[in-house]
Amino acid sequence: MPESPIRKLVPYAEKAKASGKTVFHLNIGQPDIETPEVALNAIKNMDRQVIEYSHSAGFQSYREKLSAYYKSVNIDVAPDNILITTGGSEALTFGFMSTCDPEDEVIIPEPFYANYNGFAVAAGLNVVPVTANIENGFALPPVEEIEKKITSKTKAIVICNPGNPTGYLYSKEELEQLRDIVKKHDLFLFADEVYREFCYDGATPMSVMNLDGIDKNVIMIDSVSKRYSMCGARIGAIVSKNKEVMAAALKFGQARLSPPTIDQIASEAALSTPKSYFDAVVSEYVQRRNITVEGLNNIPGVFCPKPSGAFYCVAKFPVDSAEKFCQWLLEEFEYEGATVMMAPASGFYSSEGLGQQEARLAYVLNQDSLKKAVKCLEEALKVYPGRLN
Amino acid sequence: MPESPIRKLVPYAEKAKASGKTVFHLNIGQPDIETPEVALNAIKNMDRQVIEYSHSAGFQSYREKLSAYYKSVNIDVAPDNILITTGGSEALTFGFMSTCDPEDEVIIPEPFYANYNGFAVAAGLNVVPVTANIENGFALPPVEEIEKKITSKTKAIVICNPGNPTGYLYSKEELEQLRDIVKKHDLFLFADEVYREFCYDGATPMSVMNLDGIDKNVIMIDSVSKRYSMCGARIGAIVSKNKEVMAAALKFGQARLSPPTIDQIASEAALSTPKSYFDAVVSEYVQRRNITVEGLNNIPGVFCPKPSGAFYCVAKFPVDSAEKFCQWLLEEFEYEGATVMMAPASGFYSSEGLGQQEARLAYVLNQDSLKKAVKCLEEALKVYPGRLN
Numbered sequence: 001m002p003e004s005p006i007r008k009l010v011p012y013a014e015k016a017k018a019s020g021k022t023v024f025h026l027n028i029g030q031p032d033i034e035t036p037e038v039a040l041n042a043i044k045n046m047d048r049q050v051i052e053y054s055h056s057a058g059f060q061s062y063r064e065k066l067s068a069y070y071k072s073v074n075i076d077v078a079p080d081n082i083l084i085t086t087g088g089s090e091a092l093t094f095g096f097m098s099t100c101d102p103e104d105e106v107i108i109p110e111p112f113y114a115n116y117n118g119f120a121v122a123a124g125l126n127v128v129p130v131t132a133n134i135e136n137g138f139a140l141p142p143v144e145e146i147e148k149k150i151t152s153k154t155k156a157i158v159i160c161n162p163g164n165p166t167g168y169l170y171s172k173e174e175l176e177q178l179r180d181i182v183k184k185h186d187l188f189l190f191a192d193e194v195y196r197e198f199c200y201d202g203a204t205p206m207s208v209m210n211l212d213g214i215d216k217n218v219i220m221i222d223s224v225s226k227r228y229s230m231c232g233a234r235i236g237a238i239v240s241k242n243k244e245v246m247a248a249a250l251k252f253g254q255a256r257l258s259p260p261t262i263d264q265i266a267s268e269a270a271l272s273t274p275k276s277y278f279d280a281v282v283s284e285y286v287q288r289r290n291i292t293v294e295g296l297n298n299i300p301g302v303f304c305p306k307p308s309g310a311f312y313c314v315a316k317f318p319v320d321s322a323e324k325f326c327q328w329l330l331e332e333f334e335y336e337g338a339t340v341m342m343a344p345a346s347g348f349y350s351s352e353g354l355g356q357q358e359a360r361l362a363y364v365l366n367q368d369s370l371k372k373a374v375k376c377l378e379e380a381l382k383v384y385p386g387r388l389n
Numbered sequence: 390m391p392e393s394p395i396r397k398l399v400p401y402a403e404k405a406k407a408s409g410k411t412v413f414h415l416n417i418g419q420p421d422i423e424t425p426e427v428a429l430n431a432i433k434n435m436d437r438q439v440i441e442y443s444h445s446a447g448f449q450s451y452r453e454k455l456s457a458y459y460k461s462v463n464i465d466v467a468p469d470n471i472l473i474t475t476g477g478s479e480a481l482t483f484g485f486m487s488t489c490d491p492e493d494e495v496i497i498p499e500p501f502y503a504n505y506n507g508f509a510v511a512a513g514l515n516v517v518p519v520t521a522n523i524e525n526g527f528a529l530p531p532v533e534e535i536e537k538k539i540t541s542k543t544k545a546i547v548i549c550n551p552g553n554p555t556g557y558l559y560s561k562e563e564l565e566q567l568r569d570i571v572k573k574h575d576l577f578l579f580a581d582e583v584y585r586e587f588c589y590d591g592a593t594p595m596s597v598m599n600l601d602g603i604d605k606n607v608i609m610i611d612s613v614s615k616r617y618s619m620c621g622a623r624i625g626a627i628v629s630k631n632k633e634v635m636a637a638a639l640k641f642g643q644a645r646l647s648p649p650t651i652d653q654i655a656s657e658a659a660l661s662t663p664k665s666y667f668d669a670v671v672s673e674y675v676q677r678r679n680i681t682v683e684g685l686n687n688i689p690g691v692f693c694p695k696p697s698g699a700f701y702c703v704a705k706f707p708v709d710s711a712e713k714f715c716q717w718l719l720e721e722f723e724y725e726g727a728t729v730m731m732a733p734a735s736g737f738y739s740s741e742g743l744g745q746q747e748a749r750l751a752y753v754l755n756q757d758s759l760k761k762a763v764k765c766l767e768e769a770l771k772v773y774p775g776r777l778n
Contacts, residue, residue, distance in 0.1 A: 007643070034438045043651060044433050049423045051621040051655070086475050086623065089645040102491060102513060118644025124491060124513055232440040232650025234475065254396070255507025256478040260649045261621025262432060266440070 005344040012330035022338035024373035026361040033229040042269030056253040058084020062268040088223035088236035096123035098248035104155040111348030129350035137305035138166035140174040156188035162195040165360040167307020179211040194223040195310040203308040215241040228270040233263040288363040295374030320386035335379040394733040401719035411727035413762035415750040422618040431658030445642040447473020451657040477612035477625035485512035487637035493544040500737030518739035526694035527555035529563040545577035551584040554749040556696020568600040583612040584699040592697040604630040617659040622652040677752040684763030709775035711748045724768040
């Protein structure tokens with residue numbers, strides 16, 4: 001796997017900090033939101049004397065409560081349709097290995113979460129990108145563009161909804177277009193729905209589990225990481241009504257024995273998080289998004305579509321190369337003692353040469369820091385030597 | 390992956406328990422030993438408000454303390470030689486993926502831990518077994534037998550020391566034989582050393598990290614699961630002085646983001662477990678082993694080599710098929726309201742047809758239960774219809 005453009009920046013960020021600069025980290029999706037108290041308390045009050053393996057599919061009690069949670073968000077799945085994994089990462093890896101053979105192809109709208117490449121490599125698959133466009137906010141590419149990419153080796157289409165890195169929320173119509181393609185060509189449809197709770201302006205996410213007539217084709221990936229600000233718990237799930245896929249996934253689950261025990265206890269408890277927690281989180285993110293996106297669009301030459309979900313946006317900058325601009329921000333620039341770290345979007349495109357002027361910003365800092373970060377970018381663009389008029 | 394003979398028995402065990410029988414579970418390596426208090430307390434006293442990702446290679450503080458632990462057991466490795474993984478399972482998977490290409494071959498003395506097959510499948514590798522023999526206690530097969538298996542596709546030799554399922558502890562001489570083969574053919578040598586602390590009768594384990602002249606060939610796999618009775622924590626490590634291997638492993642680590650956070654905190658604390666804990670555990674296991682192994686050898690027709698490490702033994706029974714015998718024990722037999730569940734050894738052999746009369750017993754129950762379990766087996770063999778002479 002090639003070095004990612006984000007990781008290339010890490011030494012520059014370290015140098016910047018060592019030199020005394022404040023670095024606003026908009027480059028990663030590690031939220032500063034507190035983990036719900038019910039989850040933290042479950043850990044503190046754990047009364048086990050032996051930290052034993054759980055069932056390879058996860059604790060039954062957790063799967064049952066998770067099924068009830070899904071029903072509460074209008075996704076009708078039974079505990080048997082759920083296998084608890086070590087993070088969403090493992091869920092997608094198991095999903096790929098349970099449905100595809102080495103050398104098979106998976107189609108993914110780009111820009112996409114760069115780690116999908118890693119999971120595909122681990123399963124021996126080839127990623128075939130279909131390009132979405134910043135001009136229309138990264139909507140689903142036209143059906144004919146997707147169908148053009150389908151070959152005899154195509155096994156699946158993978159989406160992230162709401163999306164990382166774009167924040168784009170697919171509409172019912174777009175999901176139904178995907179359903180039709182999947183049905184027509186008998187493909188699997190993977191949907192990474194870990195940002196389900198992060199939808200704004202009254203938008204409601206539609207799960208692929210609610211697409212009619214493709215029960216056996218659909219595999220949903222989930223995780224507690226973002227929902228409960230528990231990225232470090234490494235608890236996810238693979239969800240499908242396809243019994244063969246779930247049986248195969250369980251075999252991979254058995255090979256790795258079990259997902260972490262303590263973290264499942266915390267995740268099970270997290271299901272009792274009060275609605276007020278999410279209301280507060282969503283309201284905070286709406287403000288953060290507005291500060292970031294409106295602030296960016298107010299900078300001459302910058303364009304940033306306003307996303308309806310997740311906590312990322314991708315912006316286009318009037319620069320020669322976003323990779324160089326991001327490095328320069330860390331190496332050469334500071335405004336009032338601070339600078340900004342962003343993720344160059346080239347790392348989210350699989351097609352060579354795309355996204356050269358784009359960067360992803362994760363609006364996971366407090367509002368004051370975000371205001372300062374946007375101001376920083378505004379000042380930086382006034383003096384960046386690689387600026388395009 | 391084919392269904393394992395142990396998993397086939399699970400429904401029979403469930404039925405036996407539903408019918409009111411006590412089932413002595415000697416089939417799995419889930420110890421009943423309590424997790425050290427220092428580890429449990431670290432979890433209870435955790436004062437983090439956000440359960441964040443750790444570094445993809447694990448917390449630096451943990452890697453530093455782990456390096457000090459290794460030095461204390463005479464293994465000289467730096468924090469940079471250690472990458473924290475989600476269990477030993479992930480360590481071996483990363484190790485395979487970082488050193489081998491699909492279709493490559495790895496040689497493993499059989500019987501071996503059945504999940505190695507799963508990790509090999511996940512990495513696209515073919516396992517080539519070299520057969521060890523119950524008659525000499527599963528000592529390392531002769532060098533010429535191993536060398537016969539080496540082809541242009543052979544990339545590595547994998548051992549487990551002390552061994553699961555055999556409990557066999559390789560001698561310095563055996564390890565030096567392996568070193569010579571590895572050096573001569575430029576192979577990797579993987580050693581799963583998770584049972585290091587479980588060595589009996591004054592035997593001391595030798596780590597492959599201490600084999601001279603093959604620093605770049607050696608990859609050690611470790612885990613907290615058995616050492617601290619923390620199987621459910623899913624914290625392991627891949628340890629190597631080969632920088633290229635570690636850099637590749639880190640890329641796989643980055644793709645899955647991080648090992649679990651809370652569990653690393655517990656594992657780091659577990660490093661302060663007092664020596665008295667291990668003394669008590671080892672002394673308990675010695676007694677358990679003696680009860681089990683001596684008890685088995687006292688049953689007419691049963692042969693069980695006395696292992697020096699881990700908490701397993703493999704016994705040969707005077708039966709037509711250990712698989713059938715194990716199933717019959719659960720389905721048809723009881724003695725004083727109880728029966729025994731063992732793991733048929735055929736599941737630990739990769740060569741078709743081997744180990745048909747053998748079963749693995751994990752002596753992870755208290756001494757009284759083990760005595761009853763052995764008595765149960767003795768009575769069972771008096772009446773088992775498939776008994777040979």
